[in-house]
Amino acid sequence: MVTTPHIESETPGPLEGVRVLDLTSMISGPVATMMLADQGAEVIKVEPPEGELVRHMGRNVGGLTSVFLSANRSKRSIGLDLKNPAAVDVLKRLIPTADVFVQNFRPGAIDRMGLGESVVRNLNASVIYVSISGFGETGPYAHKRVYDPVIQALSGLADIQMDAASGRPQMIRTIIPDKTTSVTAAQAITAALFHRERTGEGQHVKLAMLDTMVAYLWPEGMARYTFADRPPEPMKGEASPDLIYLTQDGYITAGAISDKEWQGMCRALDRPQWIDDERFRTANARIVHGKLRREMTAEVLLTRTSAEWLERLDHEEVPSAPVLGRHEVIDHPQIHANEMIVEDVHPVAGPIRQARPAARFDRTPARIRGPAPELGADTMVLLGELGCSAAEIEELVASGAVVAKE
C-alpha cells in the first residue's frame, strides 16, 4: 500500500488548468468529474445547503460517507442555495471563470432554475456545457425519475444476466450503468476540451445513461442482433455454467480458448486423454460441447486445493485466477505490485482507502489531489477570488444564500 501519493509528486496532470463547475449529484456526474479532478482539472462542486444526497447515504464519519469520499475526492466545494437569487448570482459570477459546466438534473429542470445552456453561454461563449440524463431529452421516459436498476432493466443488462433455469432476469449487484456513464462522460468532456483547445469552440455535450448502456453492451452483448436481415428474436439465458469452479477449499476461474490453452488445461488437470477427444479437439467443437466440458472440468477441479490447481494451470499458461473476496482484493500481491490501493488520513474522516486512478500517465500523472471536501469548504476562498467584499460575504452567509464551512 502507498501512503499519501498526492504529496509525492507535484507534476501537473494532463488536464491542469481546466476549471469545471460541477452541479451534479449522486454517482454518474460526480465520478466523471472526479476522474477529471484526479487528472488535474480544478473541479468546483456546487452543493445545496444540506449537501448533496450522497453525503447522507450510508455510514458516515464526521459527516462524510464512504461513497461520498470515493466519488468526490480531489474537488473543492461551495455551498449555494440556488433557490435564492443571490446564490444564482454568485454562480453566474463563477461561470465566466469556468471551462466546463456539468449538470445531471432531470431534463428541463436546469432551465427552470435559470441556468440553461443559453444563459450560461451568454456569460461564457466558449464554455463546454454538459447535460447527463437518465433517458435522454425527449421520448416517453424523458420525464421519469431514474435509478440504476431502471437502466439495467431497459438496456438489456438484466436480460443478459438471466437465470437459465428459471428464465428470471437478474440485476447486477453493482451500479454498472451509473459508473459506465461516468467514464463515458469523462471521455466526452475531454474530447470536447481537445476540440476547444484546437478551435476555441465550446459546445453542448449530452449523454443519457440509457444510451451509454446500449452502446456499451452492443459489441458482444447484442451480437445476435447485429445482422439486421432477420427479425429480432428473444434470447434465452446462457445455458452453459459460468467459469467459476469449486475446488477443495475455494473458488477459482480457468478458461481455455485456443488449442494450445486447451491442451495445457488437459495436462494441468491430469486428463491428457481429453486432448484427442473428438468432442473437444477444435475450438468450435469445444463450444458445441461447452456444457459437458465445463461439467467434466468442474468434477476434476473439486479434487485438489485452489493453490495446487492455480500453480498447475499457471505452469501450463492457462488463464486462471482465484475468485477473490472483496476483502482479499485489497491485499492481493498483484494489487500491491500495482500500488492500486492508497491509504491516507482524511482530515475529518480519518484513515481511508481509495483506489488510485487507473490510467498511468508517465509525464502528467493522474493522482488523488486531495481529500473529498466538507460542505462549503472552499466557499470563502472562491467568494474572495470573485472579489466579494467582507460585507457582501457576510450578507450572503447570513441570508443562507451561501454555505461556508466554519
Place this chain on the structure above:
Amino acid sequence: MVTTPHIESETPGPLEGVRVLDLTSMISGPVATMMLADQGAEVIKVEPPEGELVRHMGRNVGGLTSVFLSANRSKRSIGLDLKNPAAVDVLKRLIPTADVFVQNFRPGAIDRMGLGESVVRNLNASVIYVSISGFGETGPYAHKRVYDPVIQALSGLADIQMDAASGRPQMIRTIIPDKTTSVTAAQAITAALFHRERTGEGQHVKLAMLDTMVAYLWPEGMARYTFADRPPEPMKGEASPDLIYLTQDGYITAGAISDKEWQGMCRALDRPQWIDDERFRTANARIVHGKLRREMTAEVLLTRTSAEWLERLDHEEVPSAPVLGRHEVIDHPQIHANEMIVEDVHPVAGPIRQARPAARFDRTPARIRGPAPELGADTMVLLGELGCSAAEIEELVASGAVVAKE
C-alpha cells in the same frame, strides 16, 4: 431507426485530425479506438496476415463477424506481417505520421517485436504511446494470459454478484472488464491528446484491466473497505432480493428511495396503509426492513399485468420500467426517440444494426464514419501515401509482408 447517419452530416468530430496507429486486438483496445474513430480520429488498424482474432470468432457474413463489425467500424485496415522486417519497416514509416500508437500485447511482447516505446519515440518524439495490459507490467500476474473472467474473479466483481443462498460467486454474463477498460483507455488517450495540444509533449499511457476494474468498482462496490481503521472482513452476498418483480405477464423493476417515492409506491400498489407502517416510515426503516418490504411488494405485483403496474407507478412518479429482453430493446419507444440504433447496409456483410456513439456533441457530432473494414482494405492507399513505388508495393505484397484487399 435511422439509416446511414454518417452521410447525413459531414461536420468534423471533436477528434478530427488525430491519427491513431492501432495494433490492438480482441475488445479492450479495439472498442477504445472505435470510440476515438467515431469522434473523428483516423484510426489505422494494423492487422496480422490472417486478420485479428475477432474476425474468426462467431458467425460471419463475408468474413465479417458481428463482434468485429461492432468493435472496428469507422476504421481503416492495413495487413502487416510484423514477423517480416519489410512489414516492420512499413510500420516505421507510418509512425511519424501518427499522433497515437496503441498496443495491447502481453507486457514485453512489443519490445521483442522491436516496437517498444523508445523505438517508436525515436521516430516520433511527441507520440502518445499507449499500452493496455491485463494485470500491469510487474507483479506475479504480469506475465499471465488474460481473459475477461480472470479479471472478474480478481477484481471482486464475481464476489459482488455472489449468490446469497449458496455463497457461490458468480460471473457477469457480459465482458464488463474488457469494455470498461475500453472506455477508460479512450478517456486517458483523449486527456493525453489535450495535454499534448497545450504543451507539445507526448507520453506513455499505461492501463491495466485489473486496475481499471478496481478503480471502477471502488466508489460503492468497495464502500465497506473505504474506512481503513478496521481490518478488511469478508462480505456475504446480498441477502435482499434484487429489484426485479414478476407480474401477471412479465418482469418489471420499481424502486422507491425517498419518502415521496415510497408514498407514491404505496398508492400505486393500492396499499396506502403501508405509508404509516412504522417498519417503512423512514428511508432508514425501509433499509432495515428491506427484505420484508420487497417480499410484500413482490406479492402485490403478481396480481396485475406489467402495463397496468407501470402506468400506475409512472403516475405516482415512482422510478420503474419493464425488464426488456434484448430483442425488445431494439424496438423500444425510448430507444427510437433517442435514435440509438442505426441500420445500415455494410458493403460486404449486408444489412447491419449498430448502436450509435452514446455522447452527443452538438457542434462536432460523433458518428459512425464508415463500416468495419475488410482485412487490408486500406493497405494500397496507405502505401501510396507513404510514397511507395508500384514496384515496391508489388514486392511487399508478393513477399507476404503486407496484405492488401484485392
